[in-house]
Amino acid sequence: xNRSFKEVLGSGKFVVTSxxxxxxxxxxxxxxxxxxxxxxxVDAINVTDHQSSVMRYPSLGGALIxxxxxxxxxxxxxxxxxxxxALQADLMFAYSRGITNVLCxxxxxxxxxxxxxxxxxFDLDSSQLLTAIRTMESGKDLGGSDLDGAVNFCAxxxxxxxxxxxxxxxxxxxxxxxxxxxxxxxxxxxDLDNFKRFMDYARPFGVKIMAGVILLTSWRxxxxxxxxxxxxxxxxPLIEExxxxxxxxxxxxxxxxxxxxxxxIKEESICDGVHVMAIGKEELVPDILKEAGLANGS
Amino acid sequence: xxxxxxxxxxxxxxxxxxxxLDRIFLAGCGTCTTLCRTGGMPEVLEMASKLGEKGKIVTGxxxxxVACDELTHEAVEDHKQAFSEAEAVLMMSCAxxxxxxxxxxxxxxxxxxxxxxxxxxxxxxxxxxxxTQCGSCVLGLTGGICPVxxxxxxxxxxxxxxxxxxxxxxxxxxxxxxxxxxxxxxEQGKLDLMRKYHDLRNHNVEPKPGKIRLPLE
Ligand code: SF4
Ligand code: SF4
Numbered sequence: 465x466n467r468s469f470k471e472v473l474g475s476g477k478f479v480v481t482s483x484x485x486x487x488x489x490x491x492x493x494x495x496x497x498x499x500x501x502x503x504x505x506v507d508a509i510n511v512t513d514h515q516s517s518v519m520r521y522p523s524l525g526g527a528l529i530x531x532x533x534x535x536x537x538x539x540x541x542x543x544x545x546x547x548x549x550a551l552q553a554d555l556m557f558a559y560s561r562g563i564t565n566v567l568c569x570x571x572x573x574x575x576x577x578x579x580x581x582x583x584x585x586f587d588l589d590s591s592q593l594l595t596a597i598r599t600m601e602s603g604k605d606l607g608g609s610d611l612d613g614a615v616n617f618c619a620x621x622x623x624x625x626x627x628x629x630x631x632x633x634x635x636x637x638x639x640x641x642x643x644x645x646x647x648x649x650x651x652x653x654x655d656l657d658n659f660k661r662f663m664d665y666a667r668p669f670g671v672k673i674m675a676g677v678i679l680l681t682s683w684r685x686x687x688x689x690x691x692x693x694x695x696x697x698x699x700x701p702l703i704e705e706x707x708x709x710x711x712x713x714x715x716x717x718x719x720x721x722x723x724x725x726x727x728x729i730k731e732e733s734i735c736d737g738v739h740v741m742a743i744g745k746e747e748l749v750p751d752i753l754k755e756a757g758l759a760n761g762s
Numbered sequence: 763x764x765x766x767x768x769x770x771x772x773x774x775x776x777x778x779x780x781x782x783l784d785r786i787f788l789a790g791c792g793t794c795t796t797l798c799r800t801g802g803m804p805e806v807l808e809m810a811s812k813l814g815e816k817g818k819i820v821t822g823x824x825x826x827x828v829a830c831d832e833l834t835h836e837a838v839e840d841h842k843q844a845f846s847e848a849e850a851v852l853m854m855s856c857a858x859x860x861x862x863x864x865x866x867x868x869x870x871x872x873x874x875x876x877x878x879x880x881x882x883x884x885x886x887x888x889x890x891x892x893x894t895q896c897g898s899c900v901l902g903l904t905g906g907i908c909p910v911x912x913x914x915x916x917x918x919x920x921x922x923x924x925x926x927x928x929x930x931x932x933x934x935x936x937x938x939x940x941x942x943x944x945x946x947x948x949e950q951g952k953l954d955l956m957r958k959y960h961d962l963r964n965h966n967v968e969p970k971p972g973k974i975r976l977p978l979e
Contacts, residue, residue, distance in 0.1 A: 548962065570922040573914055573932045586915040589922075592962050606962065624923050632944040635956050636920035642959065651923060694926035 469508040469536050469565045470618040473647055473672045478730050479737025480758060481538065481649065481674055482749050483510035484530075486521035495521075496529060498746040503535030505750055510567060510649070510739070513540040517577025524554055527563045538620070539563050542571025547587040548596065548606050555600060559615040567620045567649065568593040568640075590621055591636065594643035620647035624695035625662035626655070633695075634665065641669050649739040652678035652689070654698045656728060663735050674737040675729055679745060679752060680718040683707045719748055723755020730756070764882060766794040766830075766856035767889045768801065768875040776809075777816060779872050780850065785819045787841070787848035789863065791829035791855035797883065800875050801825075801854030809854060809874065821847040829859025835866045845869070897967025903955045905946030910963075912939035918960035 472479055482505075484498050502509055511526035523540050530537035539558050541551065555566070568591075574584040588596060596606055603614045621640040627633040637648070648666075653659045653675055666673055678696075680686050683706040686698040702721060709717035726738050742749050753759060780786065788810055795801025803825050810820045822844025826837045838845055845851070850870045853860040857877040864871035881889040894911045900918065901908060910916045914932050921940035924931025928941040947953050968974075 570915060570917065572924060575914075575932050576924075584915065586917065587965065588962060589915070589917045589919050591919045591959065595961070622923060627921075627923075627925060628927050629941060629944065631948075631953075632921045632925070632940050632956070635944075635953075638957070639919050639959050694924050694931055 467507075467536075468618070469538065470646075472507045473618070473736075477507075478758070479647075479672065479674055480506045480740065480753065481508045481510060481737070482506045482740045482742070482746070483512060483538075483540075484526060484746060485512045485515050485744075486523065486526040488518070488520050490521065492521070492529065495526060496533065499530050499533050499535055501747060502749055503530065503533060505753060506740070507737075508536040508538045508565060510538040510540055513542045513569070513571070514545065514577070515540075515572075517544065517572045517574050517579070519577070519579055524558060524563075527558065528561055531562050536565070537563055538565040538567050540567045540569060541593065542569045543586050543588045543590065543593055544571030544574060544584055547585050551588065551593065551596060552600060552605055555597065555615055555617070556611075556613075559617065564616065565618045565620070566597065567622070568597070568645070569622060591639045591643045594619055594621060594640060594645055598644040618646055619644055620649060621645040622651060623648050623666075624651040625653055625659055626651065626697045627695045637666070638669070641671050645671060647672040647674065649674045650676040651695050652676040652693075652741065654696075654702055654725070656725065656734065660734055672737070673735040674739040675735050676739050676741065677722050677725055677752075679722050679740070679742045679748060680706060681745060682714045682718075715745070715748070719751050719755055722752045723757075726752065726756035726758065730758070764880055765797060765889060766858060767878045767881040767891075768795055768798050768856050769878060770800050770805070771874055771876055773812060776852070776872075776874050780813075780818065780852065783850040783870075783872075784817070785821050785847055785849045786813060787821050787845055787851045787869070788813070788823040789829065789837075789851055789853055789855065789859075790823075790825040791859050792825045792827040793829070795829075795855050795859075795875065796825065798889070799887075806854055809852070813852075821845075826855070826859070829853070829855035830862050832862070834859070834862050838863075838866050895972075896963075898964060900960070903958060903960075904943045905950060905952070905955075907939060907943045907946060909939050909943060912937070912942070914939075916963075918963060920956065 482502050509530050511523045513523035514520055527537035527539040570590045574582045597617050597619050600615045603611050623637045624633055648671055683703045686703045689696045690698055706714055706717050740749055790801040790806040806823055810823050822841050826834055850872055851863055852872050852874050853863055854874045860871050860873045879891040881891045884890050891911055893908055896910045914930050925938040930936045930938045947956050
């Protein structure tokens with residue numbers, strides 16, 4: 465990995481990112497294995513921040529490991545657990561250790577996770593976290609004091625193109641761009657025709673957009689997501705396709721579907737890249753990229 | 763009318779709070795806890811009989827018209843004898859009433875209820891939390907719906923990614939405030955208000971505990 469993520473975004477190449485969830489505990493072996501597996505195959509690796517409000521090893525620690533092993537990390541930062549003081553401190557720490565990409569998220573509610581009685585912070589929201597970063601880049605902190613040494617980040621955010629109703633989501637998307645988002649990773653999309661319509665709207669904003677691709681590992685998982693994951697919609701024909709896979713072949717079918725989607729996104733230049741999420745099956749990401757014809761990091 | 767919304771503590775917790783206290787005066791409230799069915803006359807009578815079964819002596823009981831009102835001391839006067847025989851007052855009012863009673867009598871005032879929120883009655887037996895007194899009201903920009911309170915995360919700039927067909931990610935029984943705000947502003951032809959970026963909130967407009975002294979003669 466020799467180009468920074470910012471350089472990749474500016475290069476016009478089809479961008480490929482993936483993501484890792486740190487472990488629950490201090491045994492980092494598996495995560496390190498996945499970092500080594502992915503670091504040369506994708507342009508950057510997101511490290512999730514207590515995803516789904518489940519307490520884990522910190523995203524900052526995970527991002528440091530990616531960096532130390534020669535990968536390009538994207539530090540996911542939610543506003544759920546830290547107030548503006550702690551967020552600024554962590555941003556300075558990240559920057560001082562060479563972590564220069566941040567994905568700004570509001571964060572899931574505490575009550576959906578495994579520490580249901582904890583206090584949710586939400587001092588800032590995702591767009592305000594972007595504002596915080598841009599403020600700190602100007603050499604000031606959020607209290608108006610001068611920083612002895614500023615920060616400089618490539619900052620991004622997310623959007624849910626399949627949200628219903630969609631308009632509030634788009635208004636927020638525009639606020640994030642106005643607040644300084646340089647790239648957008650989307651929630652998982654499965655209906656590319658729908659996504660194309662979203663891109664017709666989004667393209668004029670000039671921000672780099674990576675389509676979210678979540679590996680489907682079974683038709684049950686697809687139905688579960690349809691039922692339980694806000695803003696994710698797996699069309700029925702895809703569910704049927706996985707059902708039609710031979711016994712034991714659902715995962716291979718999922719890899720095929722993900723690869724096919726990525727291939728089409730690239731061939732039709734639907735957006736600027738993809739963000740591949742394999743949720744616990746990271747070792748399959750290289751197979752997905754191969755299926756998509758992107759075996760050598762595109 | 764705003765209401766203090768309560769729920770009953772588990773009876774075991776009430777007994778725990780009353781351990782070592784045998785003679786109890788029992789007081790409900792004729793306002794909010796009567797409405798919430800947590801501390802009106804029926805609940806007070808039920809509590810009296812449950813305490814009796816556990817060997818407690820109820821020296822007296824009453825439903826104070828408005829337990830948080832300073833007039834509570836008159837109620838105490840009316841039941842002087844029963845109060846003087848008691849070792850503690852078990853309050854089936856909200857926490858405002860408990861604190862008022864605590865100031866009126868020398869006895870410990872012990873809550874039998876948990877106070878959940880200050881809410882608005884939306885219909886028979888339906889109460890919603892609609893304002894959490896943040897000190898910097900944004901209702902003028904949000905179609906009269908409070909995102910600080912009605913949005914689980916108190917977001918000011920629009921919905922999070924958990925918004926789900928008009929419901930909040932935390933509970934499919936709870937509306938997503940930002941869907942409600944969106945629909946309201948759209949209906950009013952004022953969607954531009956939703957595009958306004960809200961800068962970082964001041965969480966210390968009136969640092970806790972709130973205290974105001976008007977310069978009155
Ligand atoms: S913004 Fe909400 S919490 Fe704040 S004063 Fe207005 S209604 Fe109350
Ligand atoms: S789903 Fe709606 S109400 Fe719930 S936290 Fe998100 S924006 Fe707020």
